């Protein structure tokens with residue numbers, strides 16, 4: 001079995017290979033006064049009778065990257081699951097391009113252009129190629145094949161290791177395959193749960209660079225993270241503490257907030 005290659009070498013240029021994002025709002029500049037791609041309004045959610053989120057508002061514009069920052073157990077994953085329809089909201093609503101999708105099943109939301117990358121990101125027992133094809137499950141066979149070739153070209157590592165079980169790759173390489181897999185579905189918004197989890201600082205940096213390429217291809221990003229390295233990609237951030245939204249604003253404003261700076265950047 002060959003040694004895992006560094007993932008950076010495979011981060012060629014997803015921007016060039018990525019198909020243009022579909023949808024009428026896709027060309028709007030970040031911050032433009034357009035209907036958000038995704039909007040969460042007044043979300044409350046929990047598990048059984050245990051509430052873990054209270055009154056959370058969040059929006060992602062076309063072409064924008066928004067980071068949800070919060071400590072362990074803050075409620076980041078739960079909020080993403082509500083956006084995808086994997087956890088029902090107790091209160092509030094979820095909107096995609098101005099359409100209330102609160103009652104839509106997850107697969108219908110995916111069909112409207114949301115891709116979800118979980119913390120694991122891949123099915124470890126399946127080959128890289130099988131993982132990639134699963135990412136295109138809702139597309140026709142011809143489109144899936146075309147997207148596969150596009151992905152092999154944009155992320156050479158996926159071509160090199162196409163026959164290997166995803167679980168045999170390094171943590172960083174698995175994340176890269178996870179990113180490539182979600183892009184196989186031609187999403188206009190990629191929702192990611194802690195892409196840094198389990199990665200070394202070097203691998204985190206490499207994943208950030210891969211995502212920079214994704215961002216340049218006009219795919220919007222919503223990233224839940226504890227790692228502030230991802231703020232470098234974002235125009236805006238929200239901070240969740242104990243299920244409540246503590247901050248919403250630009251990344252610059254977040255860096256200027258003394259209390260949050262202490263909490264998240266370790267600086268007095």
Ligand SMILES: Nc1ncnc2c1ncn2[C@@H]1O[C@H](COP(=O)(O)OP(=O)(O)OP(=O)(O)O)[C@@H](O)[C@H]1O
Pocket residue numbers: 047052070071072073074075076077078079194226
């Ligand atoms: N499936 C579940 N059943 C019951 N409680 C859950 C479930 N998933 C999460 N919780 C609880 O909900 C709260 C928020 O968890 P969540 O996973 O959303 O936080 P998080 O911010 O993603 O944390 P982490 O950074 O550790 O991933 C926590 O108290 C957690 O224990």
Ligand SMILES: [Mg+2]
Pocket residue numbers: 076077078193194
């Ligand atoms: Mg989580």
